[in-house]
Amino acid sequence: MCSNCNSIQAKFWCKKCETNYCSQCYELDHGTSSLKIHISIPIDQRPVIFASCNQHPGEKLKFWCNSCRILVCSECIILQHQSHAYNKIEIEASNKTKEQQDWFMKTKSILDQLMKYTTELMTVNENPTIEKITKTFKSLRAILTKHENELKEKICTIEKRNKDLVEIFQNELRRKQEELSKRNKDFEGIISVKDYTKLLQGHQNSVNYLMMTTQELSAHKYPLTTKYRIDEIQELQRTVADTTQRVHIYEWQE
Ligand SMILES: [Zn+2]
Numbered sequence: 001m002c003s004n005c006n007s008i009q010a011k012f013w014c015k016k017c018e019t020n021y022c023s024q025c026y027e028l029d030h031g032t033s034s035l036k037i038h039i040s041i042p043i044d045q046r047p048v049i050f051a052s053c054n055q056h057p058g059e060k061l062k063f064w065c066n067s068c069r070i071l072v073c074s075e076c077i078i079l080q081h082q083s084h085a086y087n088k089i090e091i092e093a094s095n096k097t098k099e100q101q102d103w104f105m106k107t108k109s110i111l112d113q114l115m116k117y118t119t120e121l122m123t124v125n126e127n128p129t130i131e132k133i134t135k136t137f138k139s140l141r142a143i144l145t146k147h148e149n150e151l152k153e154k155i156c157t158i159e160k161r162n163k164d165l166v167e168i169f170q171n172e173l174r175r176k177q178e179e180l181s182k183r184n185k186d187f188e189g190i191i192s193v194k195d196y197t198k199l200l201q202g203h204q205n206s207v208n209y210l211m212m213t214t215q216e217l218s219a220h221k222y223p224l225t226t227k228y229r230i231d232e233i234q235e236l237q238r239t240v241a242d243t244t245q246r247v248h249i250y251e252w253q254e
């Protein structure tokens with residue numbers, strides 16, 4: 001930063017003034033002829049500036065005492081810090097720079113990692129738990145629907161078989177009905193014309209037929225239909241309800 005205006009990035013270092021300048025301030029401050037002889041260098045080539053020692057006038061604080069954690073001059077070292085761990089300021093600065101850089105990198109890396117992790121937590125688009133629930137319930141519904149259809153089909157088959165049996169039986173009855181009505185018609189015809197010869201000749205045969213048919217019909221030979229009932233369906237409902245209740249979401253903090 002320019003030491004003059006304190007607002008613009010410094011670009012030059014005046015060797016004489018020992019000051020950072022932006023180009024504008026440098027020109028302004030070095031306008032007079034006596035100052036025109038000052039020499040400026042780019043800011044990145046600025047030499048290390050040492051502060052003066054308060055205790056030893058004329059001496060620069062060119063060392064860092066690691067034991068006392070203070071800046072010291074060569075006089076200070078001779079008098080007080082001879083046995084301490086001290087270093088040239090440049091070496092110490094380079095060590096400290098490296099140490100701070102390492103810490104910055106370490107901290108930044110942990111921060112970045114946490115940021116990445118939390119961002120991932122927020123942007124989960126495929127939730128495996130929800131997928132598992134969907135898959136399981138879908139498969140359960142499929143099992144239930146399949147079995148429901150199988151049960152209904154089984155009943156349909158039984159009903160169909162029963163209906164066929166009754167139909168066959170009814171056809172037999174209808175056949176008997178037709179025969180009976182034909183014979184009855186013949187009989188009525190004979191009576192009406194008083195054909196007693198035919199009546200008496202055919203009487204026994206006719207009675208035999210009627211007796212036999214009556215016997216047959218009274219024997220209760222109903223078609224042998226299949227009965228059925230559904231077992232365990234209440235149990236199924238209870239068990240499924242109970243087991244479904246047991247499936248739940250378990251929460252914990254990590
Ligand atoms: Zn300036």
Ligand SMILES: [Zn+2]
Nearest residue numbers: 014016017038
């Ligand atoms: Zn100057």
Ligand SMILES: [Zn+2]
Nearest residue numbers: 065068081084
């Ligand atoms: Zn010391």
Ligand SMILES: [Zn+2]
Nearest residue numbers: 053056073076
């Ligand atoms: Zn000193």
